[in-house]
Amino acid sequence: MPKTIKMGSWLVFPDRNSLIFQEEEHNIEPLAMDVLVYFTQNPQKVVSRSELIEAVWSGRVVGDHSVYRIINKLRQILARDPSREYIKTIRKKGYQLVCDVSVSVSGLLKESFTEEVNDNEHERLSESGLLSSDKSQHGVMVSKGKLTKRGLWRSSIFWGLILLIVSVVGFLTVKLYFYYSMTSYSRSTPLITLDGAIRDPSFSPDGQFIAFSYRGGVQDDWDIYVESLVDGRLYQITDDITDELSPSWSPDGRKVAILRYDNQRCMIDAIAVPVSVSSTASPPSSTEESDASTLVNCSGVLQHNSVVWGKEGKYLYYTSASTKVSPLQVFRLTIKTGKTEQLTNYTQGETRGALGIKLSPENNKLAILNDVNWRNSRIDLLDLESNSVKTVRQLVGWNRYFDWSNKGETIIYNRNSTEIDAYHVGMGVERNIVKNVEPISFPTHSRIKDELAVVTGRKVVNIVAESLGEGVVSEQKPLTIISSSSIDNYAEYANTSDRIVFVSRRTGEPQIWLKNTNGTEQQLTSFERNFDIRRIRWSPDDESLLFIHNKFLYQLSLNNMELKVLYEAQGGESIEGESWTVNGRSVLFSSDRDGDWQVYKLSLQSENDKAIPKQLTQKGGYAAFESPDQAGIFFLKYHTKGLWFKTYGMAMSDSDQEIRIVDNIDVFSWNSIYLRQNNIYYLSNDYPKMSVYRYDLAEQKRFFVQSYYGSPWLLSVSHQADKILYQRNTQTQSSLVLLKP
Numbered sequence: 001m002p003k004t005i006k007m008g009s010w011l012v013f014p015d016r017n018s019l020i021f022q023e024e025e026h027n028i029e030p031l032a033m034d035v036l037v038y039f040t041q042n043p044q045k046v047v048s049r050s051e052l053i054e055a056v057w058s059g060r061v062v063g064d065h066s067v068y069r070i071i072n073k074l075r076q077i078l079a080r081d082p083s084r085e086y087i088k089t090i091r092k093k094g095y096q097l098v099c100d101v102s103v104s105v106s107g108l109l110k111e112s113f114t115e116e117v118n119d120n121e122h123e124r125l126s127e128s129g130l131l132s133s134d135k136s137q138h139g140v141m142v143s144k145g146k147l148t149k150r151g152l153w154r155s156s157i158f159w160g161l162i163l164l165i166v167s168v169v170g171f172l173t174v175k176l177y178f179y180y181s182m183t184s185y186s187r188s189t190p191l192i193t194l195d196g197a198i199r200d201p202s203f204s205p206d207g208q209f210i211a212f213s214y215r216g217g218v219q220d221d222w223d224i225y226v227e228s229l230v231d232g233r234l235y236q237i238t239d240d241i242t243d244e245l246s247p248s249w250s251p252d253g254r255k256v257a258i259l260r261y262d263n264q265r266c267m268i269d270a271i272a273v274p275v276s277v278s279s280t281a282s283p284p285s286s287t288e289e290s291d292a293s294t295l296v297n298c299s300g301v302l303q304h305n306s307v308v309w310g311k312e313g314k315y316l317y318y319t320s321a322s323t324k325v326s327p328l329q330v331f332r333l334t335i336k337t338g339k340t341e342q343l344t345n346y347t348q349g350e351t352r353g354a355l356g357i358k359l360s361p362e363n364n365k366l367a368i369l370n371d372v373n374w375r376n377s378r379i380d381l382l383d384l385e386s387n388s389v390k391t392v393r394q395l396v397g398w399n400r401y402f403d404w405s406n407k408g409e410t411i412i413y414n415r416n417s418t419e420i421d422a423y424h425v426g427m428g429v430e431r432n433i434v435k436n437v438e439p440i441s442f443p444t445h446s447r448i449k450d451e452l453a454v455v456t457g458r459k460v461v462n463i464v465a466e467s468l469g470e471g472v473v474s475e476q477k478p479l480t481i482i483s484s485s486s487i488d489n490y491a492e493y494a495n496t497s498d499r500i501v502f503v504s505r506r507t508g509e510p511q512i513w514l515k516n517t518n519g520t521e522q523q524l525t526s527f528e529r530n531f532d533i534r535r536i537r538w539s540p541d542d543e544s545l546l547f548i549h550n551k552f553l554y555q556l557s558l559n560n561m562e563l564k565v566l567y568e569a570q571g572g573e574s575i576e577g578e579s580w581t582v583n584g585r586s587v588l589f590s591s592d593r594d595g596d597w598q599v600y601k602l603s604l605q606s607e608n609d610k611a612i613p614k615q616l617t618q619k620g621g622y623a624a625f626e627s628p629d630q631a632g633i634f635f636l637k638y639h640t641k642g643l644w645f646k647t648y649g650m651a652m653s654d655s656d657q658e659i660r661i662v663d664n665i666d667v668f669s670w671n672s673i674y675l676r677q678n679n680i681y682y683l684s685n686d687y688p689k690m691s692v693y694r695y696d697l698a699e700q701k702r703f704f705v706q707s708y709y710g711s712p713w714l715l716s717v718s719h720q721a722d723k724i725l726y727q728r729n730t731q732t733q734s735s736l737v738l739l740k741p
Helices: 030-041 049-056 064-078 106-128 149-181 652-657
Strands: 003-007 010-013 018-021 024-027 087-090 094-097 101-105 187-194 197-203 209-215 223-228 234-236 243-249 255-261 266-272 292-298 307-309 315-320 329-334 339-342 354-359 365-372 376-383 389-395 402-404 410-416 419-424 429-435 440-445 452-467 479-483 488-493 500-504 511-515 521-523 536-538 544-549 552-557 563-568 575-580 586-591 598-603 622-626 632-636 643-647 659-662 673-676 679-683 691-696 701-707 715-717 723-740
Touching: 003 030, 010 030, 024 429, 030 049, 030 064, 030 094, 049 064, 049 094, 064 087, 149 419, 149 429, 197 243, 197 440, 197 452, 197 723, 209 243, 209 723, 223 243, 243 307, 255 292, 255 307, 266 315, 292 315, 292 329, 307 354, 315 354, 329 354, 354 402, 365 402, 389 410, 402 440, 410 440, 419 440, 452 488, 479 488, 479 500, 488 536, 488 715, 488 723, 500 536, 536 575, 544 575, 552 586, 575 622, 586 622, 622 673, 659 691, 673 715
Parallel strands: none
Antiparallel strands: 003 010, 003 101, 010 018, 018 024, 087 094, 187 723, 197 209, 209 223, 223 234, 243 255, 255 266, 266 292, 307 315, 315 329, 329 339, 354 365, 365 376, 376 389, 402 410, 410 419, 419 429, 440 452, 452 479, 452 723, 488 500, 500 511, 511 521, 536 544, 544 552, 552 563, 575 586, 586 598, 622 632, 632 643, 643 659, 673 679, 679 691, 691 701, 715 723
């Protein structure tokens, strides 16, 4: 019989690459199983990365990131058991499996495991008195034909317990019924595979077409395509220099509403779809393609707007924001009259608003995806008759991919990058319905069939370096510096060398790592709590690092690895945008302690360990850095575009004398602005086609440097201003896949 391993609360089946926890089976890739089996063969032993590579990879030459990737995947699976930690990182030594392990034949181990659980349950019930026939069934005491008060009390308790048990069993039975009523999907049919990226699939009302957005590369525009599920024919619907996203079919299936973006505007257009099941026509001509009309303008940031067509084609629901930093609100457009109504009122500072909307099949509710504390998300339901909003589901992580099922009782969404869950709104029951080895996203459900369309494909995420300077050919292939598997980010060049610090989740929690010029990497921090580190700044002499973690402003000395708290945010206060002054004796940071973002300066030379920060701006300030002559600060503003300058000698009342030196930048470039070689390098506020500019402090003029194709508003400039460092996402290939029960 095949070998089975009992590891803590898990059953491990190496022969089929699966693990079971609480009767739920999880599949992992063969390489991850080999690593896990090696750990179970060496429980409690500290296993180094080199030992793992020798044992599992048979000594083949692989990078440390390969080990980090496998360990990270195992931790994600084992985290289903929150009662303990399974794989522990021993700093500078390796990894340790910290749980009991036993190996046996599958059938014998399962029987033993079941008997152990049953014995424990029997003991618990016996202790509670529920299995005692003497005390449970003879609680009524009769004395000379009369029921005593004590007997009546016992009888009440007995029947109360019976009623409670029946109620609980009935409740669980109902829950179990609805749990299994949610369809799971195990059969897949590839529809189309393209080089590049596919997103936003949408079923036509009759379920016979799928519209989606596609682009070939990061320098290309997004266009709308339609594929027939009847004959497999592919039609290109749009082809211009703007990005067209999120197609939503009209109820009659003749048009799609789309989001059209250029670098200045967001528009919602209605475009005719000149195809049908019986059509034998060629793809639409230029005349047909021009049959488009703009229904309403929208605004927002990062192409996070959403649009859905309402019942009978009378209404259009969409999201828009008053400014780039305001929460996205839900609006309803009456198409015939052009009337718009705002349906939500999300508060700035608490949420980014409606990141996505989906209309229920009955057309009476809108599911709204919202973020929580910038890290997690939730699903709200907007009743379109009463205009009331209630939260129905809290989600872990920032999830943007969701939809209704065709029955209108269930909402589906990505649990993580490889799994999709269903949640029954009425009963509050969740079930996993899709598991996949490769990442899957953008689940969308057919309105008339039990069919689910998803996007899958290979995505490469690396931290890369690219030459910087006027005349540089931007189409050149960047040099991969860190092969990150999307768990490394926020890379930062040093001020005097090409050393790099970055944030990594290789060990599970976000930690700071250092990459030396000789290629070696080392972990610098060991935080135990999961809080993002979104910015790191080197000191002028490159001997210390400045960063914010969990509302603490830290200084980390690279000489002795001493970690010092410089400032702790108070209750209700947020701090961001940290930087050093030129001489390294003070630090600057932004705080919203007074209700809006302002710039503060904190001296590190104060005799008092708890120095009081000095406020430098009054009419708004964010992510400041000091001028080379130390005469003042450059800074952004949270609500007003532009890069501003103000001298230290200027009184607070003289804030009107602030000078805006460039106007094509806003607060979203806070992590992409650097003072190098008496020039300020920055990313423009254009999106999605951003560019690198430099502002010459001597000439007081700005110059275009080159186009930028990395992660939005996130780059670092080398100390000699000859290279930029950024995270680059490349979708090498995408597939549209149809899933069936």
